[in-house]
Amino acid sequence: MSIKDDVKYVKTELSGDEKVLESAFKLESLYKKYKIVVWGAVGAALLFFVVTTGWSAVRQSKLEAANQALLTLQNNPNDTEALSVLKENNPALHEVYIFSQAAKTKDIKRLAGVSDSKNDIIADMSRYTVGAIEKKPVDSKLYTELVYLEEAYIEIKAGDMEKAKSKLALIDGRSSLSMLAKLLEHSTLKGK
Template identity: 60%
Template sequence: MGIKDDVNYVKRELSGDEKVLESAFKLESLYKKYKFHLWGVIVVLILFFGGEAVMGALHEAKLEKANEAFLTLQNNSEDANALKVLQENNPALLELYTYAQAVKKEDIKGLESLSTSTNSVIADASGYTVGVLNKKPVESKLYKEMALFEEAYLSILAGDVKKAQNKLELIDDRSSLSVIREFLMHSTVKAN
């Protein structure tokens, strides 16, 4: 039985090796048939990921230049070169810097120009600040409750207590302005 088992074992091994060789030949024929497609996909993947890495590095470099220019402007707001670098590398950060400077200097013309910005946050904040500086009520998404409070206050100054009360009622009870709202509502009740 030992020789018979050995012969069967050898047959199985040869059969397994035969199958491996057959698979290798199939794989080789598939490779020959599709090698241009395969290499094309590999090249495209390499170019894609390489391009992504290069674009990411360029973006990071632009942000770093913009941050350096921003820090320079914080120390010296008159640095024209830093303004130019910031404009070229991060216009949104330049708008934010311009907004901060205009608020600090109470520059109404500068704020009015920023109120037409494509950045909705800068545009809304600038419009609200212009309204506050001009003591005129304005609508604001960011400062909705502050705008309502400001309108109520201006109405009280104008003698229109009813309008002030209506505006104050629009301020949410969970708002941080609710305590001040209650004091102002109380003072309008006494004014009636």
Template identity: 55%
Template sequence: MNIADVKQELSSDEKVLESAFKLETLYKKYRVVIWSVIVVLILLFVGKSVMTAMEEARLSEANNALLTLQQNPEDTAALNTLKEKNPALFELYSYAQASKTGDKNTLAILSHSSNSVIADASGYTLAVMEDKTTDSVLYKEMTTLEEAYLAIQNGEMKKAQEKLNMIDPRSPVATLAQLLKHSTIKAK
């Protein structure tokens, strides 16, 4: 080993020590910030885990309540649990039950729901039960078909034809529209 190698080795060691001192100085200067960031990250991770676990438990309770209601629709405890834990699922269940039993009061209440799908479906179902027409986004063609049918019942064949011509030939209800068109021709 010669003197140049020793000097280079000492120079390397000095640089390491110098870096260590700089790192220690930096740590002392920003110690509070570093630990604060670490604590915040840990709290975020733990908080997110807790929130996820709570959400899963809430949804699990709501699902269990729904399964109970499917077995026993009269179970008020399960109904209250479903309403509290998952209001959207409660509205869907209420809509299904009201449609099945013909409960116009519940359908009228649900037609004002903040959930646009439930409100539209409830309004349409209620209108069908009352032999009325309604503006439905989900059942637009069915609504048009219903309007045409009511026009035929009222003897307004021209209006019925206009409504039936609005239905797209590729629509699933096009066959029914064609049948109604033929009935308006025969009724003239």
């Protein structure tokens, strides 16, 4: 029986090897059929990796140049070369810098220039700052309650206590400005 078992074993081994060879031939025929697609996919993946890596390196280089320019501007705000490097490499940071410098010096002309920014936050902050410098309340999404407080103050100075109270009523009780609103509301009572 051992010879029969050995023959059976050899037959199963040969049939297993035969199946491996058969699948290798199938794989080879599939490769020949789709060789262009396979190499195209490999090439596309490689190209994507190279472009992504290159773009990341360029972006990092721009950020480093912008950061260096900002550090230079902090030491010397009049450095026009650093300002142009900052504008070229990071326009958003350039707008923030222009806004901060203009707000510090109360330069209405520069603030008005930044108020047309594509960045809604910078535009809103600069419009509000111009209004605050000129002592004219303006609509603001960021400083809504502060605008109400300023408008109420202007109404109190004008002697219209009812309008002042209505503006102060618009300030939320949970707001950090609610204490100031209550103080102003008390001054409306005193004004009667």
